[in-house]
Amino acid sequence: MKPRPPTLRENRRYVLVRVEPPWPVAENRVIYSAVAEAVTSLFGDAGVARVQPAVIAGGPGWAIVRCIRSTEEDLLAALATVTCVDSQRRALRPLRTSGTVQALRRLLCAVETTPVTGGEEVIYGGRTFSPVRYPGEKVDLFEKGFKSQEPLFLTAEDLEE
Amino acid sequence: MHCTDACVYPYPDGDSTIRRIALTARELGLDSVVVPGAVPQSFRGVEIVGAVFYRKSHPGSGRVPNGTQGAGWVLALAQAGEYAANRALLRSGNGMVLRGLHATPKNSFDHILSRIAAEKGIAVDIDFSPVIKERGSPRQRALQKYADVIRLHRKFDFPLTVSTGARSVLEMRSPREMAALGRLIGLERQETQEALATVGRLLFPGKAVEVVG
Structure with missing residues (x-):
């Protein structure tokens, strides 16, 4: 299947999230489950379809969460309600929102923590x-x-x- | 005090010490936190405001200058309850903060109490802890109640404070997150910023508090 041309793709926003506590490292998959559960419980299935949350990258103490443009505020509200990731108490703290992943990757060295x-x-x-x-x-x-x-x-x- | 979380509970009520809460508050962009029962102090540039729970038998101002506990201020908090109790609290207090409206019975805070709160400069606290921690009907009830409080706030202009009611640093939220949570109950970003500055305004009523951020 041919990829869709950029002009026909939906615009997205990327949120750099600090994961606290960073240790032990949480997998992207379990962070996604926590975010999806938070969006679903706050905005329902229609809300998830609108926001389309996805965790596209992650590392020790950070993750990059993607959403559709103009739904960033809904995603931030949902992230604020995450209290548990994979049955361990954690907080997902949004640090910066950007239109490109590259801009967020430049900030990573300041976020990564090695306990x-x-x-x-x-x-x-x-x-x-x-x-x-x-x-x-x-x-x-x-x-x-x-x-x-x-x-x-x-x-x-x-x-x- | 431009940005204050109006109620957090450190160790032993919670799992984080007061110093760790202050460090986290600074990272999140808060400049002060209100801690019930704490000795007023400052740690790494974050002001820790003590708080006492107000009783009807202790009338007076919400600002309690505290010479014996250190050089700081203590804020008066009051736990909301049924309508009659709320009315008695509001009639007898000044400049305090009414907390816990989300857990009160239906119609326990109405337009009459709103008017009294506005006249006496009593703030109503929006505690985000049920929005953050609860799921399902308890959260729905809290959102409903807070939306009603916001409607009354817009009409009668009584002060609002916002708090996380955090018992752990993991439950503390930044002003940006609180603004996002405030949107769920109809609070505009500017209104959330004003609510974050209300504690400063209650403690230093003569001084104009500028809203930053």
Whole structure:
């Protein structure tokens, strides 16, 4: 099948999204499921058909979500209602909207985060945690020995106290 | 205080410490957060405004200068309930914030209470937590109720505040996201920006607050 000429294609918008927490890395497929569920529950099936959300790229701590032009605001509202990705609590924070993927890729180096996992165990509030440290001051704590781990979100200063 | 999340709950009510909430607020573009029960302070340029839940037996202004808890301000919040309770709260308070209207019975906030709120400068809080966290009928009810509040706000011009009611940094939202959520209940972008600046206006009523962004 011949590709449709550019003038006949629908205009699209691309939203660069920060995925928090970035660790463990979420696959594009599960991010898409979360976004599609959020759009469906907020705007219904007709809304999904109108917005046509798709995750076209992703990496550690970021994803690029595509939608039809003029539906960006609906997509942003839906992204704001995402609280869970693949049964893990996460937030999808829209950073920038653009008409081209290339423009968003230029921003990626500022978004990509490589947390440092492991290290010494930490005792906080009388419980033992494994820390995940991020560049800067942020530290996430995952409780040791539990199957469903609910993280705590702290700063390095909180741990020093 | 141009951009304030009017209610967040840090550890131990939530899973994030107050400092982490302040860091996240700064990243999201907020310059202050209101934290019930917190000691007013500033962290990395983000103002943490304490809040107390208002009781009818403590009449007075919503701005409570707090010399014993540090150099900051404490905002008075009031939990909305049934119509009579709301009326009593609104009649006795000044400059406070009425929260939790989404969870109140039908017709618990009407044109009469709107007029009192406008006269006394009492703000009504739009708490986005049910819109963010709930699905199905609880969210539909909240959206319906807030749309009604917005209609009354346009007619009577009482102040509005917006909050995420976040118990985790993952539930906090940026002003841009709050504007997108506000659109769902009929709030214009400019109105959301004004609502984000309302806490500053309540705490410093004499000072004109410029809306930025």
